[in-house]
Amino acid sequence: MPSKMKGFTLVEMLVVVLIIGILLGITLLSPITGSIHKTVQDQSARLEVLFSQVRDKALLENVEYGFSVQADGSYQWWLMPLESREWVMLNESPLQSYKLPSSLSLWLEVAEEVTDPGDDEEFEGPVVVFYSDRQATPFKLHIEPIDDPKQSVVLVTDGLSDVEVTR
Structure with missing residues (x-):
């Protein structure tokens, strides 16, 4: 009668090592591939909250706020006080100038036109205006990873409704 062997065979051990x-x-690879997606989602969520806050602040303070995109991937917030009627760039948190990570590009569509941040214009001020009656300039703001445009996100509003994040 053959004795019963104890232990695992080499094939069984290799299968376990392969599964592990x-x-x-x-x-280990999932955080690497998901990091650009997380960055895009974080930036779009940040902007969505800021747009909502600015609409509310414009209504409560009875002033107009503005938003513009620059060629270097940054964006600025503007304020038009009632007494001066000239745009003033904001530097207070959270509405100070902010530069997106270099892995992302940012561009803005307003009123059927694409506003390229690289255009040399003499006008210094916002392209998008948030009015004191909760209306805003209709726009689409595109946040796009440079290496993977399929992961892009668009923040959009028709000017009357809140800003929404779409893919």
């Missing part, structure tokens, strides 16, 4: 390797590969 696959699981480690999946868990």
Whole structure:
């Protein structure tokens, strides 16, 4: 009568090592591939909240706020006080100038035109205006990863409704 062997065969051990390797590969690579998606989502969520706050502030303070995009991937917030009627760039948190990470590009569509931040214009002020009656200039703001345009996000409003994030 043959004696019963104890332990695992080489094939069984290799299968276990293969399964562990696959699981480690999946868990280690998922944060790398998801990081650009997370960055885009974080930036779009940040802007969505700021747009909502600015609409509310414009209504409560009875002033107009503005938003513009620059060629270097940054954006600025503007204020038009009632007494001066000239745009003033804001530097207070959270409405100070902000530059997106270099892995993202930012461009703005307003009133059927694409506003390229690289255009040399003499006008210094906002392209999008948030009025004191909660209306705004209709726009589409595109946040796009430079390496993967399929991951892009668009913040859009018709001027009357709140800004929404779409893909």
